Amino acid sequence: MTNRLQPIFAVAVGLALGLVVTALAGENPLHVLAVLARGAFGTRYGLGLTLAYATPLVFTGLSVAVAFRAGLFNVGAEGQLTMGALAAAAVGAVWPGWGAPGAWLAAGTAAVAAGMAWGAVPGVLRAWRGSHEVINTIMLNFIAAGLANYVTMYVLRNPASQNPETRPVGPGYMLAPWAWFAGAPVGWGLPLAIGVAVAVGWWLERSVTGLELRALGENEPAARAAGINAGRVRVLAFALAGGLAGLVAVPEVLGNTGRFRPAFSAQYGFLGIAVALLGRNRPGGILAAALLFGALQKGATDLDMETDHVTRELALVFQALIILAVAAEGAWEMVFRRRARPC
Amino acid sequence: MMRWILFAVGRFAVGVSLAALAAATAGAAEFRVGLVLDRGGKDDKSFNSSAFLGATEAKTKLGIALKVVEAPDDNAFEPMIRGMAEKRFDLIIGIGFAQQEVIQKVALQFPDRHFAIVDARVAEPNVRSLVFAEHEGAFVVGAIAAWSSPGGKVGFVGGMDVPLIHRFALAYEAGAKHANPRAVVTTSFVGLTSAAWNNPPRAHELAVSQYDSGVEVIFAAAGASGLGVFDAAEEKKKLVIGVDANQDGLKPGRVLTSMLKRVDQAVYASIAEAQAGRFAGGVREFGLANQGVDYSTDQYNAQVLPAALRQRADALKAEILAGRVQVPDYYQRKP
Known part of the structure; x- marks a missing residue:
C-alpha cells in the first residue's frame, strides 16, 4: 500500500462504514449510494452544485495546507474567508458603477488583501510573541464574524431585504454562471480554483520561498541552521493562507449571490481542514478531496428528499467517518506493515 | 497526483453505475407535498412546528405524500426547493421569509409547479403567499x-x-x-x-x-x-x-x-385546496378577523x-x- 493510495482506502472504509449506518437506519445501502451518486453527478444542475460546493473548499483546503506545510495549524480560514467575502462585497456595493474587468480585479484584490491581512495577524503574533496560532485564529474567527455582522447591519445594509445582507454589488462585478450547468452557480471561480491549486503546488515545490516554508515545517532547527528566518516565513505562510481563504469571495460573492450574507459559508473554513487532511496537503489531493466533499454535500440534500429514514445529517456522518478513517492513518500503517511483513 | 484524481473519479464512476442498477422506479399517483422548513427546525415548538403540524395533519387526513426538509445553511434553500421542483412535487411550501427570493426564482423557472410561502409576498401566478397580521x-x-x-x-x-x-x-x-x-x-x-x-x-x-x-x-x-x-x-x-x-x-x-x-391552518388549507385542484396564487392574509x-x-x-x-x-x-x-x-x- 503506497502512501498515495492510503487516503483512497480511507475514503472507501469511511463510505462503507457510512453505508452500514444507513443499513442500520433501515435503508437499502445500495439505494443510498445510488441517490448520493445520482444527486451529485446525475444531472448538469446536480453536478454544477457539487462543483459549486467544491470550489470554496479548494480555496480553504489550500489555505489550511499551506499553513500545515509550514508547520502551522490554520483554524482561522472561516474568519479569513469572511473578511475576504466582506471586502469584495463592500467594494462592489460602494462603487457599483465600475465595469467588468476592472471591477473583478478590484473586488478580487480586495478579497485577497483582506484575507491576507486577517491571516497575517496570527502569523505576526506567533512569530514575534510566540502566542499559539490555534487560539489566535479561533478568536479571530469570532472577531471577523462580529465585524462582518456589524458592517452588514449598520454600514452596508440592503434596505430591500428582510435578511441581513449587504447591498448588492454592481452588475459589472458579477461573474455569470455557465449556462451548461442549468442554473447552478458554477463559473470562472472553478478554473480559478484549479489554477490557484496548480500555482500553489508549483510555488511550494519549485520556488525558494516555498522550499523555505517546507523546510521550516519539516524541521525547524535545521531550517534555522540553514539561515531561514523562521518568523518571516511564518508570517508569509499565514498571510498566504489568509489570501487563499479570501478567494472564496470569487465563487461565492462575485459568482453567486452578489452580496455578503453573514451566514453564507457552509462551514467552508472548517471543512477545509478536513479537505487538506484528506488531500494530504497536496494541491492535487485537495482538488479530489474537495470534489468528494462537494459531492457528499450535494448528495445529502437528495438523500433527505428521497429516502424515508436518512436525513441530511447522515451525510455529516459520512463525512465524519471518512475523516476518522483518514485520521486513523497510524492504524492503517500498522495493518499494512503487518501484512507486508514476510512470514 | 494525477493518478490520485483519476482514481477518486473512478470510484465515483463505480458508484454511478451501481446507482443505475439499483435505481428503482417508484411509480406514485399520490399528491406530493414538499415542506421546506426554516432554520428553527421542526422541533422549535413554535413557527416551524406549527407548519409541520399542519402538513402532518394533511398527511393523515388527506392522504398526501409529505416530505419535510430542513435547511442546514442559508444557501441550501435553493438546491432543496429546486430539487423538489425537478422531482415533480405537486406543491412546495417554503416556511419563512428567508426563502422569498429562492421561491420567486424557482417559481419562474418552473411555471407549471405550485408553490406557497409563509411570511413573504411573491407576485407570481403559481405562488400563494401566506401572510399574517x-x-x-x-x-x-x-x-x-x-x-x-x-x-x-x-x-x-x-x-x-x-x-x-x-x-x-x-x-x-x-x-x-x-x-x-x-x-x-x-x-x-x-x-x-x-x-x-x-x-x-x-x-x-x-x-x-x-x-x-x-x-x-x-x-x-x-x-x-x-x-x-x-x-x-x-x-x-x-x-x-x-x-x-x-x-x-x-x-x-x-x-x-x-x-x-x-401557520398550521394556512398550510393545511393550502394543501387541501391544491389537492382538490383548486390551487390559486395570490396573497392570503390571516389576522384577528379570520382567527389566523x-x-x-x-x-x-x-x-x-x-x-x-x-x-x-x-x-x-x-x-x-x-x-x-x-x-x-x-x-x-x-x-
Whole structure:
C-alpha cells in the first residue's frame, strides 16, 4: 500500500462504514449510494452544485495546507474567508458603477488583501510573541464574524431585504454562471480554483520561498541552521493562507449571490481542514478531496428528499467517518506493515 | 497526483453505475407535498412546528405524500426547493421569509409547479403567499402582559433582528402602553443571522437578565430560541408569553398565553385546496378577523389568565376589529 493510495482506502472504509449506518437506519445501502451518486453527478444542475460546493473548499483546503506545510495549524480560514467575502462585497456595493474587468480585479484584490491581512495577524503574533496560532485564529474567527455582522447591519445594509445582507454589488462585478450547468452557480471561480491549486503546488515545490516554508515545517532547527528566518516565513505562510481563504469571495460573492450574507459559508473554513487532511496537503489531493466533499454535500440534500429514514445529517456522518478513517492513518500503517511483513 | 484524481473519479464512476442498477422506479399517483422548513427546525415548538403540524395533519387526513426538509445553511434553500421542483412535487411550501427570493426564482423557472410561502409576498401566478397580521396579535398579548404585571415592567425577546420581528415588538409595546400608559418595555434580540432562530442559551441569558431587572412578563418571539426564555421563566418564577404555536403546555402555570399565528391552518388549507385542484396564487392574509392570529386560552393557562382578563382581551380584540383601536404596523411606518 503506497502512501498515495492510503487516503483512497480511507475514503472507501469511511463510505462503507457510512453505508452500514444507513443499513442500520433501515435503508437499502445500495439505494443510498445510488441517490448520493445520482444527486451529485446525475444531472448538469446536480453536478454544477457539487462543483459549486467544491470550489470554496479548494480555496480553504489550500489555505489550511499551506499553513500545515509550514508547520502551522490554520483554524482561522472561516474568519479569513469572511473578511475576504466582506471586502469584495463592500467594494462592489460602494462603487457599483465600475465595469467588468476592472471591477473583478478590484473586488478580487480586495478579497485577497483582506484575507491576507486577517491571516497575517496570527502569523505576526506567533512569530514575534510566540502566542499559539490555534487560539489566535479561533478568536479571530469570532472577531471577523462580529465585524462582518456589524458592517452588514449598520454600514452596508440592503434596505430591500428582510435578511441581513449587504447591498448588492454592481452588475459589472458579477461573474455569470455557465449556462451548461442549468442554473447552478458554477463559473470562472472553478478554473480559478484549479489554477490557484496548480500555482500553489508549483510555488511550494519549485520556488525558494516555498522550499523555505517546507523546510521550516519539516524541521525547524535545521531550517534555522540553514539561515531561514523562521518568523518571516511564518508570517508569509499565514498571510498566504489568509489570501487563499479570501478567494472564496470569487465563487461565492462575485459568482453567486452578489452580496455578503453573514451566514453564507457552509462551514467552508472548517471543512477545509478536513479537505487538506484528506488531500494530504497536496494541491492535487485537495482538488479530489474537495470534489468528494462537494459531492457528499450535494448528495445529502437528495438523500433527505428521497429516502424515508436518512436525513441530511447522515451525510455529516459520512463525512465524519471518512475523516476518522483518514485520521486513523497510524492504524492503517500498522495493518499494512503487518501484512507486508514476510512470514 | 494525477493518478490520485483519476482514481477518486473512478470510484465515483463505480458508484454511478451501481446507482443505475439499483435505481428503482417508484411509480406514485399520490399528491406530493414538499415542506421546506426554516432554520428553527421542526422541533422549535413554535413557527416551524406549527407548519409541520399542519402538513402532518394533511398527511393523515388527506392522504398526501409529505416530505419535510430542513435547511442546514442559508444557501441550501435553493438546491432543496429546486430539487423538489425537478422531482415533480405537486406543491412546495417554503416556511419563512428567508426563502422569498429562492421561491420567486424557482417559481419562474418552473411555471407549471405550485408553490406557497409563509411570511413573504411573491407576485407570481403559481405562488400563494401566506401572510399574517402579526401586529394585531402582538398588540393583544402586549395588553395582556401589561395587565398581568403589577409593576408595569414587561419584556420582549425577539429572534432575528429583522423587520418581521420588529413588527411584533412595535405592536407589543403599543399594546402594553395601551393597557397601562406607564408600562416600561425592555426589548432584546437574540442575533442578526438566521442562527438566532435556534439559540436557546442566548435567549435564556437575555431573559434572565430581563427578569433580574424587574421585568415580570416576557413575550418570546424567537422560534426555537424561545425555549430558553421558557426555561428562564421557570427558574425565575416569572411569566412568559409564547408565540406562533400554542405553547401554554410547555411550562404550565408559567405561560400567560401564546400569541397564535395559525401557520398550521394556512398550510393545511393550502394543501387541501391544491389537492382538490383548486390551487390559486395570490396573497392570503390571516389576522384577528379570520382567527389566523389570536391569543390562546386552554386548561394550562386558566389560572394565570383568569376569566376577567380574558374578557378584557376579547373586548380589546373587538375594538381593534371595529377600528376603534389603531394597531401600529412596522411595515407601514413612516420612515
